[in-house]
Amino acid sequence: MRSAKDFFAPLAVGAPLPVREVPARPSRMIHFFDPSNEKMAAKIPALVGTVDVLLGNLEDAVKADNKEAARAGLVAIAKATDFGDATQLWTRVNSLDSPWVLDDVVTLVTEIGDKLDVIMVPKVQGPEDIHYVDRLLAQLEARAGLTRPILVHAILETARGVANVEQIAAASPRMQGISLGPADLAADRRMKTTRVGGGHPGYLVRQDPPVGVEDAINADRVVYQQDLWHYTIARMVDACALNGIFPYYGPFGDIKDVVACEDQFRNAFLLGCVGAWSLHPVQIAIAKKVFSPSAADVAHARRVKAAMGDGTGAVMLDGKMEDDASLKQCLVILALAEQLSAGDPELAALYAPAVQGEAQ
Numbered sequence: 001m002r003s004a005k006d007f008f009a010p011l012a013v014g015a016p017l018p019v020r021e022v023p024a025r026p027s028r029m030i031h032f033f034d035p036s037n038e039k040m041a042a043k044i045p046a047l048v049g050t051v052d053v054l055l056g057n058l059e060d061a062v063k064a065d066n067k068e069a070a071r072a073g074l075v076a077i078a079k080a081t082d083f084g085d086a087t088q089l090w091t092r093v094n095s096l097d098s099p100w101v102l103d104d105v106v107t108l109v110t111e112i113g114d115k116l117d118v119i120m121v122p123k124v125q126g127p128e129d130i131h132y133v134d135r136l137l138a139q140l141e142a143r144a145g146l147t148r149p150i151l152v153h154a155i156l157e158t159a160r161g162v163a164n165v166e167q168i169a170a171a172s173p174r175m176q177g178i179s180l181g182p183a184d185l186a187a188d189r190r191m192k193t194t195r196v197g198g199g200h201p202g203y204l205v206r207q208d209p210p211v212g213v214e215d216a217i218n219a220d221r222v223v224y225q226q227d228l229w230h231y232t233i234a235r236m237v238d239a240c241a242l243n244g245i246f247p248y249y250g251p252f253g254d255i256k257d258v259v260a261c262e263d264q265f266r267n268a269f270l271l272g273c274v275g276a277w278s279l280h281p282v283q284i285a286i287a288k289k290v291f292s293p294s295a296a297d298v299a300h301a302r303r304v305k306a307a308m309g310d311g312t313g314a315v316m317l318d319g320k321m322e323d324d325a326s327l328k329q330c331l332v333i334l335a336l337a338e339q340l341s342a343g344d345p346e347l348a349a350l351y352a353p354a355v356q357g358e359a360q
């Protein structure tokens, strides 16, 4: 660990100063695309302005034979595209033990470092992985003459990574956030689900046997499917909150099951995540809906704020107690609504009636 006094010093002479606060730009959906897939790549310019993050993926899901084409494709797309203010450009580089990652990082920072907001690093095991990327980025930024640091996002997809999540989140001022990687994590932990995220019908709790019924054990009983990812997401959210960075649910692989995808995204939103990955265009609208607070929640938050006056004490609203702490919860919703409305006239209009409602 660097000492506190050195934490915000650049790691190479000439590298830009690290950020003291991670910019809180909307990142409700991190939209993955394979830059070596010409059909997919051709769709990227039209997505600018409609998604918060476009991520050129170089790692898993890109065929080994296409790794170089994907890297070159991302460079070409980044150079040819104006991403504007509403859409960030991220990449997921290959894992740190792979034969491709060094060329990924060197090429991307050198060629398109001025356009790249965040580099996502897969299979992060501990803070030492972030320290390596941190120093390498500083050297490359200095050489490329970049004036703004590229941030780093870790994927939590190994048992060791989960065990070290607090140190990973605290490893560098470059840390922007962490995503759950349920597929690799399941494999690494030897979990017995073969799905990419989401639940499993076998992971459940069952109602007790009914009393006074013959063959009660075999009687019909309600079962409740449980969330396989609750523990990991909750740990990740705490580690991120503790360090002022952002947590994300990762991929939901059942593209056709848009209903369960929405449920999984919403669970993550309610637990504190700010976004999720969209693997297919159909998941973009789901993430936008889920990770933008509802108009009803915004209206309620405004009513609580108005009722709480100077923000202290306790009041009754609709039969419920509100106090300093519930006001803070409401302020989280209002801050998010304000941030999202600033760049989205549709959301601004959706939230506006809540102001009139509050005045009545």
Ligand SMILES: CC(=O)SCCNC(=O)CCNC(=O)[C@H](O)C(C)(C)COP(=O)(O)OP(=O)(O)OC[C@H]1O[C@@H](n2cnc3c(N)ncnc32)[C@H](O)[C@@H]1OP(=O)(O)O
Residues within 6 Å of the ligand: 031, 032, 033, 034, 039, 040, 043, 044, 057, 060, 061, 183, 184, 196, 251, 255, 278, 279, 280, 281
């Ligand atoms: C565990 C992990 O690491 S998850 C992260 C890694 N995985 C990924 O990045 C996967 C990204 N997504 C994909 O590769 C694809 O969406 C797939 C393979 C899941 C499905 O692809 P397809 O079978 O082509 O889906 P489908 O036929 O429904 O596509 C409809 C259209 O959307 C396009 N499309 C599909 N996915 C995307 C995408 N992510 N971005 C932009 N366009 C896309 C297709 O090219 C197709 O275009 P067309 O209408 O011109 O033919």
Ligand SMILES: CC(=O)C(=O)O
Residues within 6 Å of the ligand: 060, 122, 155, 157, 180, 181, 182, 183, 184, 185, 250, 251
């Ligand atoms: C997200 C990812 O990479 C995984 O689930 O393995």
Ligand SMILES: [Mg+2]
Residues within 6 Å of the ligand: 060, 122, 157, 181, 183, 184
């Ligand atoms: Mg993975």
